[in-house]
Amino acid sequence: MIGAEIEHLIKLLARLPGYGPRSARRAALSLLKNRESLMQPLSQALAIAADVIVECPLCHNLDTVSPCSVCANPARDLGQICVVEDISDLWAVEKTGAYKGYYHVLGGTLSALDGVTPDDLSIPHLVSRAAAPAVHEVIVALSATIDGQTTAHYLSESLRMADVTVTQLAHGVPIGGQIDYMDDGTLSTALKSRKAV
Amino acid sequence: MIGAEIEHLIKLLARLPGYGPRSARRAALSLLKNRESLMQPLSQALAIAADVIVECPLCHNLDTVSPCSVCANPARDLGQICVVEDISDLWAVEKTGAYKGYYHVLGGTLSALDGVTPDDLSIPHLVSRAAAPAVHEVIVALSATIDGQTTAHYLSESLRMADVTVTQLAHGVPIGGQIDYMDDGTLSTALKSRKAV
CATH class of the missing domain: 3.40.1360.10 (Dna Topoisomerase Vi A Subunit; Chain: A, domain 2)
Incomplete structure (x- = not known):
């Protein structure tokens, strides 16, 4: 029998990307164990971010200022x-x-x-x-x-x-990529777009 | 350039079990996109849970009541x-x-x-x-x-x-477990602890 508040928290956590019911339980427990160092700061950070973040009317980025800090940068x-x-x-x-x-x-x-x-x-x-x-x-x-x-x-x-x-963007072999692991599409594109060394 | 509030949120999310810097970014974005349905409820759920959850002095379980609902259940x-x-x-x-x-x-x-x-x-x-x-x-x-x-x-x-x-707890082959996938320790324990059908 888990308390209703924890159950509710687990249900919300399970909706985060990459989390399911089991990992959400684990996360809830880890949060409860780090109440002061993680749980309360996270709650505040979520509330603050939800409050101050707006969509930039120019580029549709999310930021605390409108227009966003990229669009507002004259440099x-x-x-x-x-x-x-x-x-x-x-x-x-x-x-x-x-x-x-x-x-x-x-x-x-x-x-x-x-x-x-x-x-x-x-x-x-x-x-x-x-x-x-x-x-x-x-x-x-x-x-x-x-x-x-x-x-x-x-x-x-x-x-x-x-x-x-x-x-x-250029298509080709990613940096660090091994030739024998590349798919045919990537390799043939990289061949066609070859450059002088 | 990401806003300081989002950076802070990502850093906290990255400390959840199973999350790293990249998945925390994904989670932050998903939260920002579901501000009313997920971000604000999660913030409140965290604050409430952090506030009301106490450790049971009898069994060391976490619950909203003390002693916890298991220990308090006379049935x-x-x-x-x-x-x-x-x-x-x-x-x-x-x-x-x-x-x-x-x-x-x-x-x-x-x-x-x-x-x-x-x-x-x-x-x-x-x-x-x-x-x-x-x-x-x-x-x-x-x-x-x-x-x-x-x-x-x-x-x-x-x-x-x-x-x-x-x-x-009994040790043995888990329900649904396939014999040829079991390790030697499990199989030999299961053999030693065999039961009449």
């Missing part, structure tokens, strides 16, 4: 917009430190199976942003999946009228 | 105490519905490697509880590991003076 390159599927992808690109332009979060990819149409994504907004005179390149950083590539193709069509170059 | 069998390592084990035994006695949470197992001595566990408390006239059986439900079995052996020695039978 960044006005000429580039990097299109990503989700905020986690924005975080991943940002973490590399290799990109200094602005972003645009689509909120998903086109998908015939899941019934995601261009109207469900922030594509019209991207087209109007790309029409700004300062923008000269739109970098499509979408996953190398069927849906990602379909969306990339649709984007390049949509941006035909805007005076921008549409580029996409 | 349970006074004659049996089930010794478990941790509260998660208590929850696991309780979920089976097969046990109607009381519990005693040790808070760990003896371990020469980790330097856990009998004084670190609630063994003296167990011995005094087992000395009560009503108690006739102590069921040792510890893991079938070296440390678990060492602790079980130590417990049976410690309880020699109390007028109780010390039993432990």
Whole structure:
């Protein structure tokens, strides 16, 4: 017989990505055991973040300020917009430190199976942003999946009228990747896109 | 550039069991996307649980009432105490519905490697509880590991003076287990403890 409060907590924890009923029980117990060092801080961090985080009206990123700290940074390159599927992808690109332009979060990819149409994504907004005179390149950083590539193709069509170059991430063998573990698609793409050493 | 509030949240989430920096980022994003349905309820559930949960002075279980709802239940069998390592084990035994006695949470197992001595566990408390006239059986439900079995052996020695039978969980092939996947130790124990059909 577990207390109703713990049961409720376990049920909520089980809805976190990667958690199920069993791991949520484990997490609840670990939280209860680290009440002061983890449980109370986490509760406060959740409440604060839920309270102050807003969606950026420009790039659809999430931040405590609006527009977000990337869009509000005047030191960044006005000429580039990097299109990503989700905020986690924005975080991943940002973490590399290799990109200094602005972003645009689509909120998903086109998908015939899941019934995601261009109207469900922030594509019209991207087209109007790309029409700004300062923008000269739109970098499509979408996953190398069927849906990602379909969306990339649709984007390049949509941006035909805007005076921008549409580029996409290079495909090839990942750094540290072993040739004999690569799939045929990756290897043949890497072969076709080979570069002079 | 991720907001400081989100960074802080990710750092706390990364300390949950089974989470690392990457999965914590995913969890933070999923929380931010389900602000009303998951993030705020979870924050409240954590705060409430951290506030009301207390350790039972009798069995060391965690509950909202003290003594815990198991110890406070007069319908349970006074004659049996089930010794478990941790509260998660208590929850696991309780979920089976097969046990109607009381519990005693040790808070760990003896371990020469980790330097856990009998004084670190609630063994003296167990011995005094087992000395009560009503108690006739102590069921040792510890893991079938070296440390678990060492602790079980130590417990049976410690309880020699109390007028109780010390039993432990049966070892053998788990329900649904396939013979050819069992390790030698399990199979030989199951053979030695074979029963008439």
